[in-house]
Amino acid sequence: MQQVASENTSEPVLAALVGDDCSWCAAGTLAREEFKGDAAVVCEECGTPAARVW
Numbered sequence: 076m077q078q079v080a081s082e083n084t085s086e087p088v089l090a091a092l093v094g095d096d097c098s099w100c101a102a103g104t105l106a107r108e109e110f111k112g113d114a115a116v117v118c119e120e121c122g123t124p125a126a127r128v129w
């Protein structure tokens with residue numbers, strides 16, 4: 076049985092997104108941040124969350 080909801084499982088997904096170009100604006104780069112108290116990857120330029128762990 077697989078457990079996919081744990082924080083540890085989700086971390087590599089966030090880490091893989093950090094440093095990628097933003098999908099929503101031309102100049103932005105994705106960085107690790109917290110979004111509403113959850114781990115997330117947010118664009119430094121436009122603030123759009125690219126991924127989020129619930």
Ligand SMILES: [Zn+2]
Nearest residue numbers: 097103118121
């Ligand atoms: Zn952006």
